[in-house]
Amino acid sequence: MRHALIFAAGLGERMRPLTNHTPKPLLTVRGKPLIAWHLEKLASMGVHYVVINTSHLAEQFPEVLGDGAQWGLRIRYAYEGPTPLETGGGMLHALPLLGPEPFIVINGDVWTDADFAALPAEPDGVAHLLMVDNPPHHPQGDFALDEQGKLHTEGDQRLTYSGIGVYRRELLNDWQSIIGDSTNNKHPCFKLAPLLRAAMQRGWVNGSHHRGEWTDVGSPERLAALNAERSDENA
Numbered sequence: 001m002r003h004a005l006i007f008a009a010g011l012g013e014r015m016r017p018l019t020n021h022t023p024k025p026l027l028t029v030r031g032k033p034l035i036a037w038h039l040e041k042l043a044s045m046g047v048h049y050v051v052i053n054t055s056h057l058a059e060q061f062p063e064v065l066g067d068g069a070q071w072g073l074r075i076r077y078a079y080e081g082p083t084p085l086e087t088g089g090g091m092l093h094a095l096p097l098l099g100p101e102p103f104i105v106i107n108g109d110v111w112t113d114a115d116f117a118a119l120p121a122e123p124d125g126v127a128h129l130l131m132v133d134n135p136p137h138h139p140q141g142d143f144a145l146d147e148q149g150k151l152h153t154e155g156d157q158r159l160t161y162s163g164i165g166v167y168r169r170e171l172l173n174d175w176q177s178i179i180g181d182s183t184n185n186k187h188p189c190f191k192l193a194p195l196l197r198a199a200m201q202r203g204w205v206n207g208s209h210h211r212g213e214w215t216d217v218g219s220p221e222r223l224a225a226l227n228a229e230r231s232d233e234n235a
Contacts, residue, residue, distance in 0.1 A: 003099045004047045005091065006038060007163075008108035009055035009084040014218050023057045024217065025108030026064055029226055033064060034217060038106050043071040045117040047104065050075050051097045055084040080187065088179070088190040092172055100169070107163030111226060112214040119166050125204030126171040127196060131159035132214045143200065143207070151207040153197045159207075162214055171195055 012019030018027060025035035035052075042050060050073050054061050058079050068075030078094040085093055091105070102123060104116060112132075120128050129151060134141045144155025171192075178198050179190045199205045217223050 002046070002048045002101065003103040004042050004050045005094050005098060005103055005105045006035060006050060006052045006108045007087060007090055007105070008035060008061065009053045009058075009080050009090055010109065011056045011084065012109075015220060015223070018220055018223070019056070021057070023054075023060055026060055027217070027223060029111055029217065029223065034111060035065070035108050037111060038108070039065070039068070039071045039073060039075075041116045042104070042106075043073050048074060049097075049099070051078055051094045052076075052108070053078040053080055053085075053090045053094050055080045055082065083189075085187055085189045087192040088172070088175065088195060089188045091167070091192065092175065092188055095169055095172065098169070102166050102168050105165050105167050109217050110163045110215065111217055112162065112164070112210070113212045114162070114164065114210045114214065116164070119164075119208075120206075121166070123166045123168065124206050126168045126199050127165055127205045129165040129196075129205065129207045130162045131207045131209050132162045133211065134158070134160045135214075135216065137216075137218070143196075145207050145209060149206045149208065150203060151200050151205045153200050159209060162210060163216070171199060 008025040010024060012024035015024050026033045050068060052061055052075060054077055061077060065075055076097050078097055080090060080093055114130060131145055138160050141158030142161045144152045144158050175195060178194050196205055215222055215226055
């Protein structure tokens, strides 16, 4: 995979007051901006082009990350306007900056020790999602992963989507037939989940189970816990 998309446009409402002046992906985790952990991994696996979608405090991203040269990457920014376009609208908005081949997608507000290079460069179907054990704040999970590696909307062994996956742009084909008319500031604004569920019904989405470290950095408490773990390791 030569291209990657990092979702970084969220308002970070649950992280306030920390995100009043700093976008969530730029908050410090274990000594560096959260998003820098992703950029390092992407560079090490041979990704060359990274698109970062932005909205809240968008000007800070190029100020901190520049053009990506410090990681050997080329970073391009897809500004969505003052209101984020959600994951589906954000991906659709970023597609012109991504190549025709499958691309890796990462939520900018997660932290993990997962090896991105272990993800399939050519997923079966339209997407391959990295799944994790259900965290305490999301015990019901998202999707069920079967023994053949297929993901389903229903099932007993439900896991949580990590916010990391490999996608084909074909997932967005005919998105309007599933989503309907959904615009925000003249741009489509919608979530990816309905498209993924529709693709799962056709057997077009696979997954794998990561059993290592993973945190949805969705609250000041979770951020503090991550940084406290680093302090304990260095004690």
